[in-house]
Amino acid sequence: MTELAERLRWLRGGAAPVRYTARTIAALTANPGCARRGLLDAAGVDKSALAARLGHPARFGQSRFAITRTLGFENRLKADGYAELLAAVGLAGAEVVTVELTLDIAGLPAALEPDLVILRAGGRLHVVQIKSFAVIDGQAPGDKVAAAARQAAVHVLALRRLGHDTDHEVSLVCPENFSNAPVAHRVDVRRELGVLERQLARLVGVADIAAGLPDGATADDAVATVPARYAPECLAACELAFYCRQEARCAGETDTLGRAVRDALGGIASVGEVTAIAGGAPSTEHPEIAELLVAARELRAGAPVGQPEGDR
C-alpha cells in the first residue's frame, strides 16, 4: 500500500471507501477550490456520517417516496432485457453493454458507481440516464435536466478517457406526463464536458493535502485542519454544508454572502473588515472597493428614516 493510500485509509477509519457517483463528481467540480472536500472525497469518507458526528447532519437527498418511485421506474425499464428503454431511446441496432468506469480525480483513479445504462449503436457508445422527474407535455424541468446533463457529462468523459468513442448527445429517460410510460429526452452535453474538464483540472491535488496531515489523522482531524471554501451553493451539493456554513459564519467570512457578493468585494475575506472599511478605516490593499463601500454607507445613511429596510 502506498503512503498516500495508507493516509486515506486512516481518514476513513479503516472503513471501505464510499464510491464516487456521477452526482458526487458533478458536485465536487462545482467547488474545485475546496481542499477539504477534495481530500475527503478522494479518501472515500462517508461525509453524511461525518456531518452527523459533527452535529450538523446533511439535509438533502431524495424522500422515501421518490426513491420508491425511481426504483419502480428503473425496474420497469430494465425488465425483458431493457426492452422498454431501448424502444424509448430509439437507436437502431442498439445493445446494452457493461463498462467498468473510472475517472482520475485530483490525481487519483476513482471507480464510478455504475448508475447509468450504456448502449452501443453503430460502433459508438451512448449514455442513457434513467430519471424519475416527469416530462409533461414534452417539457422537462430545466433545473433537473441541467443537473442530469452535468452527471451524464461525467459518464461521457469517463468513457472517452477509457478510449471509447462516445456520443456527446445523451438520453434522459423519464416518465411521461402522469404515467410510468418512458419517454427519452436527448441532451447535448458538449458545454458541460468543457466545464467539467476545466474544473477537474483545477481540483486541488490530494497527495499534497494529505502529505500535510500528521500520521494517523482521522476525518475529524482533516475537517479541523484542512481549509474549506464555503459558498451557499454547498447547501445543495455537499453533506458537510451545515458544518462549513457554521464555521464560515463564526469566522465572519464574506464567503457566506455568496460568490457574487464576495467577488464584488474584491477578495476582502472578512465581514468585519468590510464594515470597518465602509466606516472609514484606511485600506491600502483595496482602495477602489473602499471608495465604493464608503459611498454605499453614505447612501444608506441618507435613506429616508422610517422606510422599511428592504425598500431602501
Ligand code: SF4
Ligand atoms: S460544504 Fe464544506 S467541504 Fe463541502 S464543498 Fe462546501 S466548503 Fe467544501
